[in-house]
Amino acid sequence: MKNWLISHTHVLLFTLRRFLTTPLSSLLNILVIGIALSLPAGMYLMLKSVQSLAEQAVGTPQISIFLSMDASNDEVTHIGKQLKQHASINQVKFVPRDQALEQLKQTTGLADVIGGLAQNPLPDAYVIYPKISDAQALEALRDEFKKWPKIEYVQLDSAWARKLEAMLKFGLLAVLILAVLLSFALIAITFNTIRLQILTQREEIEVSKLIGATNTFIRRPFLYFGFLQGLLGGATAWFIITISLRLLNNNLSELTHLYASSFTLHLPSIGDSSILLLLSAYLGWLGAWLSVAQHLWQIEPR
Amino acid sequence: MIQFSQICKRYPGGYEALKNVSFEIAEGEMIFLTGHSGAGKSTLLKLIAAIERPNSGSIVVKGQNVSSIKGGALPYLRRNLGLIFQDHKILFDRSVFDNVMLPLRICGFDHRESAKRVRAALDKVGLLKREKNNPIALSGGEQQRLCIARAIVNRPSILLADEPTGNLDKDYASDIMGIFKSFHQVGVTLLISSHDESILRQFKGRVLALKNGELCP
Numbered sequence: 001m002k003n004w005l006i007s008h009t010h011v012l013l014f015t016l017r018r019f020l021t022t023p024l025s026s027l028l029n030i031l032v033i034g035i036a037l038s039l040p041a042g043m044y045l046m047l048k049s050v051q052s053l054a055e056q057a058v059g060t061p062q063i064s065i066f067l068s069m070d071a072s073n074d075e076v077t078h079i080g081k082q083l084k085q086h087a088s089i090n091q092v093k094f095v096p097r098d099q100a101l102e103q104l105k106q107t108t109g110l111a112d113v114i115g116g117l118a119q120n121p122l123p124d125a126y127v128i129y130p131k132i133s134d135a136q137a138l139e140a141l142r143d144e145f146k147k148w149p150k151i152e153y154v155q156l157d158s159a160w161a162r163k164l165e166a167m168l169k170f171g172l173l174a175v176l177i178l179a180v181l182l183s184f185a186l187i188a189i190t191f192n193t194i195r196l197q198i199l200t201q202r203e204e205i206e207v208s209k210l211i212g213a214t215n216t217f218i219r220r221p222f223l224y225f226g227f228l229q230g231l232l233g234g235a236t237a238w239f240i241i242t243i244s245l246r247l248l249n250n251n252l253s254e255l256t257h258l259y260a261s262s263f264t265l266h267l268p269s270i271g272d273s274s275i276l277l278l279l280s281a282y283l284g285w286l287g288a289w290l291s292v293a294q295h296l297w298q299i300e301p302r
Numbered sequence: 303m304i305q306f307s308q309i310c311k312r313y314p315g316g317y318e319a320l321k322n323v324s325f326e327i328a329e330g331e332m333i334f335l336t337g338h339s340g341a342g343k344s345t346l347l348k349l350i351a352a353i354e355r356p357n358s359g360s361i362v363v364k365g366q367n368v369s370s371i372k373g374g375a376l377p378y379l380r381r382n383l384g385l386i387f388q389d390h391k392i393l394f395d396r397s398v399f400d401n402v403m404l405p406l407r408i409c410g411f412d413h414r415e416s417a418k419r420v421r422a423a424l425d426k427v428g429l430l431k432r433e434k435n436n437p438i439a440l441s442g443g444e445q446q447r448l449c450i451a452r453a454i455v456n457r458p459s460i461l462l463a464d465e466p467t468g469n470l471d472k473d474y475a476s477d478i479m480g481i482f483k484s485f486h487q488v489g490v491t492l493l494i495s496s497h498d499e500s501i502l503r504q505f506k507g508r509v510l511a512l513k514n515g516e517l518c519p
Contacts (some may be wrong), residue, residue: 003410010407207391210353211452212381213408214374 008220015224018197029193029229033186033280034236040179041268041276042241047171049265054164061138063145064155065126071150076124079150083128088141091129097122123152135162183283186233190226190287191294197222198295205299219292223285230284234277242267303329303460303491304350309359309369311345311515319345320356321515327493329459332486334502335495337512343495344388346512347462350493351383352376363460381409384453384490386463390445392437398424398448399433405456423455427481443474450481461485463494467501475501 019026065083067076083092100122105111130141138156145154198205205218245265256263268276304327311320319342327333335343348354349361352368361368364382371379393401402423406416424430427447432440437448446466453461463482467475479501486492486507496502502509511518 003412006413007407007410010413203391204393204395207393208404208408209377210351210380210385210387210391211405211408211456212377212379214377217408 011221011224015221015228018221018225019228026229029189030232030236033189033230033233033284034240036182036185036189037234037237037276037280038240038244040175040182041237041272042244043175043178044172045241045245045268045272046265047168047175049263051165051168051172052266053263054161054168061130061132062157063128063130063138063142064157065128065145065151066153066155067124067126068150068152069123071124075150079148080126082148083126088131088137089128090131093127093129095125095127097124100125183279186230186280186283187287187290190229190284191291193229194222194226194288194291195295197225198291198299202299205296209299215296218296219289222292223288226284226286226288226291227281228284230287231277231281233284234280237280238268238273238276303327303331303364304493305362306346306349307360309349309356309361311342311349311354312357319515320349323359323512323515323517325510325517327491329491330486330489332482332492332505332507333494334505334507334509335493335512336497336499336502336509339497341512342515343497343512344464347464347493347495350460350462351380351385377408381405381456382458382460384456384458384461386446386449386453386461386466388464388468390449392445392448392452394436394438396436397433398429398435398437398440401437401448402451402455405452409456419455419457420451423451426454426484427451443470443477446470446474446478447481450478454485458490460491461493463492465495465497467496467498472501476504479505 065079067079071079080092080094083089097120101114101120104122105114130138132138132141142154142156145151208218245267249264252264306326307324309320309323310318312318323342323346335346337343345354349356350363350368352371356369359369363379366375366379368379393404399420402420403416406419411419421430421433424433427450429440429444429447429451432444437445440448450463450466453463461482466478466482470478475498482492482494483505
């Protein structure tokens, strides 16, 4: 057991040394793998961030009801009462037109423009939170309110989120396809690197076979190399993603501030990171294994 | 220890390297294999280490049938043999010490114990002072001795040497033969091939003579 550990440590050190003997090409290989992986992984994380935003919106459906400008105070309170009594409504919030204007002034930075207006262009509005969240029932509810008198416009606020969610699903599928394709690229890169290594070490392999090396022994350093190259490539991808998302978040915070939102892109979690590293290491190992299986039998001592 | 019965070896293309060769070597014997170049000496040695397979006949080494050995068992057969190659097969990307270390690393020996064994083997062939050198800095005779050190570091019971004195002048050659004799004295079975009969005359030992792939009586 101890000897086994020592020989594995030996192989590991040997593999690391092999990286250092050709620093530039090793670095380039790792960088290529890192970039190839960071594309789908980064896009996946961005889509996930947007998706969680959409899910929040879908989770609490809300309907905005805008009243006609000519609705009198009595009519407004009457509609309010009717809404409160409605069976499928949980909560009703009244947004008077003055308050809406004030809010618009504060949150959009358009105070100057609004101040220049002769009169308040906004109608009174009710924001209601229905008990149901089923899309069809919500649409039925919207159509019902539309028929009420003195109601100008009814907006189902979760509709956009649903559309966004469907688009995101489509986007995630596209990312998945990209990830599969680039995984093949990663396997191909490792396959080729190992092939070159096997060719340059032909003599050593031949001699080792002649003096009693098992195939496992000969395969081991190449598998370690593929594994390590994949792992380092994965780590590079992680750094690329983390740094890029941080940069994007810095710029995004200025942008979202303007829209009074606090949307940020999620950085890779510990779970995401370990999946990325494990997957890249595994793909590197797989590429090495395929390459060794393909080329090692060709080297038979004569 | 080594037993050939009716071995025939034909290379692809139809060239017959060995024709109906049978012989037996007992444990602890020192055998010289002679014959002109192309007589089949190298082929015979390669058959023992299963580097080549015979077309017919059977080879038994230490009670194991080599002619039908499976790929998985092959490495363990070769670990029992010390092989000295005609073309040395020394690795020039590492030191003399690491070259001799290779068989022990392959067998998974304890590192400290291995280092001792490597130095003992190098000492035996007189290369202990050169252990840190790259083999490229060694002379032809020294490279040959390095090859011997690598073959014996595993302490094999059978040593196969293909033209070990091939390109060496007389003094070097008898040097090397002296080393082989000392292995013979500690009970190692040796099979040494050479086309140079003047060297063989200096040593007592059974001679197997090959001529055109056949064993001379």
